[in-house]
Amino acid sequence: MTEDTASLLYLDGICVSFDGFKALNNLSLLLAPGEMRAVIGPNGAGKTTMMDVITGKTRPDEGRAIFGEATDLTKLDEPSIAALGIGRKFQKPTVFEPHTVRDNLLLALASDRRARFTMFARETSEEADRIAEILTTIRLVEQSARRAGDLSHGQKQWLEIGMLIAQDPALLLVDEPVAGMTDAETEQTAELLREINRTRAVVVVEHDMDFVRALGVKVTVLHEGSVLSEGSLDHVSNDPRVIEVYLGR
Amino acid sequence: MTRGATRVAYALIIGIAVLIAGLNLALPETSALHPSTFVMSLTGKYLSYAILALSVDLVWGFAGILSLGHAAFFALGGYAMGMYLMRQIGGRGVYGNAVLPDFMVFLNYKSLPWYWHGFDMGGFAILMAILVPGLIALIFGWLTFRSRVSGVYLSIITQALTYALLLAFFRNDMGFGGNNGLTDFKDMFGLKLQSDAVRAGLLVATAIILCLQLALAQFVVRSRFGKVLIAVRDTESRTRFLGYRPESYKLVVWVLSAMMAGIGGALYVPQVGIINPGEFAPGNSIEAVIWVAVGGRGTLIGPIIGAVIVNLGKTWFTAILPEYWLYALGALFVLVTIFLPNGILGLLRARRSGKAEARAVAP
Numbered sequence: 256m257t258e259d260t261a262s263l264l265y266l267d268g269i270c271v272s273f274d275g276f277k278a279l280n281n282l283s284l285l286l287a288p289g290e291m292r293a294v295i296g297p298n299g300a301g302k303t304t305m306m307d308v309i310t311g312k313t314r315p316d317e318g319r320a321i322f323g324e325a326t327d328l329t330k331l332d333e334p335s336i337a338a339l340g341i342g343r344k345f346q347k348p349t350v351f352e353p354h355t356v357r358d359n360l361l362l363a364l365a366s367d368r369r370a371r372f373t374m375f376a377r378e379t380s381e382e383a384d385r386i387a388e389i390l391t392t393i394r395l396v397e398q399s400a401r402r403a404g405d406l407s408h409g410q411k412q413w414l415e416i417g418m419l420i421a422q423d424p425a426l427l428l429v430d431e432p433v434a435g436m437t438d439a440e441t442e443q444t445a446e447l448l449r450e451i452n453r454t455r456a457v458v459v460v461e462h463d464m465d466f467v468r469a470l471g472v473k474v475t476v477l478h479e480g481s482v483l484s485e486g487s488l489d490h491v492s493n494d495p496r497v498i499e500v501y502l503g504r
Numbered sequence: 505m506t507r508g509a510t511r512v513a514y515a516l517i518i519g520i521a522v523l524i525a526g527l528n529l530a531l532p533e534t535s536a537l538h539p540s541t542f543v544m545s546l547t548g549k550y551l552s553y554a555i556l557a558l559s560v561d562l563v564w565g566f567a568g569i570l571s572l573g574h575a576a577f578f579a580l581g582g583y584a585m586g587m588y589l590m591r592q593i594g595g596r597g598v599y600g601n602a603v604l605p606d607f608m609v610f611l612n613y614k615s616l617p618w619y620w621h622g623f624d625m626g627g628f629a630i631l632m633a634i635l636v637p638g639l640i641a642l643i644f645g646w647l648t649f650r651s652r653v654s655g656v657y658l659s660i661i662t663q664a665l666t667y668a669l670l671l672a673f674f675r676n677d678m679g680f681g682g683n684n685g686l687t688d689f690k691d692m693f694g695l696k697l698q699s700d701a702v703r704a705g706l707l708v709a710t711a712i713i714l715c716l717q718l719a720l721a722q723f724v725v726r727s728r729f730g731k732v733l734i735a736v737r738d739t740e741s742r743t744r745f746l747g748y749r750p751e752s753y754k755l756v757v758w759v760l761s762a763m764m765a766g767i768g769g770a771l772y773v774p775q776v777g778i779i780n781p782g783e784f785a786p787g788n789s790i791e792a793v794i795w796v797a798v799g800g801r802g803t804l805i806g807p808i809i810g811a812v813i814v815n816l817g818k819t820w821f822t823a824i825l826p827e828y829w830l831y832a833l834g835a836l837f838v839l840v841t842i843f844l845p846n847g848i849l850g851l852l853r854a855r856r857s858g859k860a861e862a863r864a865v866a867p
């Protein structure tokens with residue numbers, strides 16, 4: 256990589272092994288500022304592990320993950336990485352079930368995270384406006400006062416995306432957002448992600464090809480822990496190596 | 505917890521304490537309505553236990569830290585108060601030593617150990633009853649939460665903590681009266697500890713402090729801090745990806761809770777008249793957890809009810825079948841876990857407002 260190439264995220268030769276099994280094998284990936292990237296690949300390809308590395312959950316054995324100018328994410332822990340502006344939606348929706356939809360967003364809103372602040376924090380009118388705005392975006396205005404645990408599966412996925420927006424991150428990592436969604440919900444989610452992408456970079460992991468097509472962005476195919484192919488969806492789906500991996504199963 | 509229910513709790517706690525104290529002082533002993541001094545101190549003891557239960561609920565119900573060692577903080581607060589009460593005896597002990605408590609004379613102490621200095625002042629002793637449990641909790645919590653010890657492992661370490669303190673306080677050379685602990689108290693704040701007026705004052709003070717602690721706990725759990733805490737309890741890793749540091753949230757509530765328990769212990773000792781290492785027994789901490797489970801974990805008011813009811817039961821039960829109390833307690837715990845997962849308060853609330861609301865933030 257040359258020094259003048261502006262990148263938001265640069266994964267450089269990442270290796271992760273679990274008891275000898277290489278989940279990520281010399282993985283390299285470059286994401287431009289403001290870009291949306293779809294990452295696809297068969298089960299066990301290492302997609303979630305890649306997100307674990309970027310968010311500080313898993314420390315790689317080798318390689319660097321450079322965010323922005325020169326921050327190496329592999330040296331930081333989860334809260335510090337979140338504070339840098341990297342938000343994450345998990346494969347299995349995880350919202351704070353006992354709290355209301357509104358409170359979930361409140362806790363996600365970008366603000367001071369320290370106990371000495373939250374103990375005495377009062378909700379400001381800016382925060383209230385921001386929450387109202389996000390509720391509209393994720394189409395959960397009516398559910399605002401409901402317990403998050405009582406939402407439907409698809410609504411939980413949206414709430415989690417809403418929490419990501421609330422964090423106001425520069426980069427969003429979204430793991431399988433449409434798993435278990437109806438066709439209509441899937442379509443709305445694609446629209447939602449495109450809307451989010453207007454102001455920030457997004458990495459989406461997804462199996463659903465119709466959804467990936469609807470996103471209409473550059474695709475990276477992972478296989479056995481490294482990049483197999485990269486380009487437009489049409490390009491990668493005509494790549495013989497990709498066809499072999501998918502048909503070979 | 506609704507604000508209305510909290511107001512009822514305040515009114516009941518203060519009302520009962522004032523009523524018992526007032527009747528004791530106002531009516532002649534011959535009157536049928538005169539509560540004995542014993543009943544008055546027993547009520548004070550229950551309310552001190554309620555403070556311990558409240559502190560356990562704050563960490564277990566809202567941060568998911570199942571402490572099986574909280575009675576240690578209670579006992580530390582109790583010892584701080586006990587040391588003050590010992591020094592209040594002055595030259596009236598068996599050996600007539602104006603400075604050294606009897607047990608020290610007996611063990612051939614030549615002078616007061618350094619850590620006994622200052623305990624001749626009531627204010628200092630009360631401060632220590634708060635700070636010492638707080639400091640021990642701070643060190644313990646800093647070491648464990650930072651290394652992400654949680655769940656059963658953490659519970660076991662808390663048992664080890666109280667057990668280690670039990671062994672330490674049993675030793676004569678620790679300077680806390682060894683096996684016998686601290687007792688034979690005479691005065692408190694210069695007034696006769698055995699007098700009805702002081703006992704009545706202690707009971708009412710315990711009730712007021714319990715209410716203040718309840719108000720503090722309500723403030724904490726309703727704040728944004730409390731919401732983060734509940735999130736940490738249920739999905740700790742998720743809070744990290746949002747940028748929170750669960751370990752510092754746990755540490756804050758853990759230390760606060762230990763200090764609350766210490767105050768409970770300081771109120772307990774003058775009303776029961778003794779503090780000995782037995783208060784550190786691991787079983788005591790487990791009993792406190794059972795009070796919380798019976799009353800309703802994560803409800804704050806429930807554990808207060810649980811502490812009072814279970815201890816009323818214990819007083820009654822141990823009078824008729826003392827050797828079976830532990831079995832009864834164990835059976836109670838099993839029954840509550842199976843049939844009343846949200847405790848007595850969960851049951852009351854489910855009756856009133858339908859299941860969904862009763863479980864609003866309960867774990």
Ligand SMILES: Nc1ncnc2c1ncn2[C@@H]1O[C@H](COP(=O)(O)OP(=O)(O)OP(=O)(O)O)[C@@H](O)[C@H]1O
Binds near residue numbers: 346
């Ligand atoms: N903590 C772990 N310990 C051991 N093996 C792991 C661990 N996490 C992941 N793996 C293994 O690493 C490989 C990659 O897993 P990963 O979850 O990243 O795949 P994925 O591409 O997200 O798959 P899916 O499409 O099923 O979500 C899998 O074979 C998985 O079993």
Ligand SMILES: [Mg+2]
Binds near residue numbers: 302303304346430
């Ligand atoms: Mg995955």
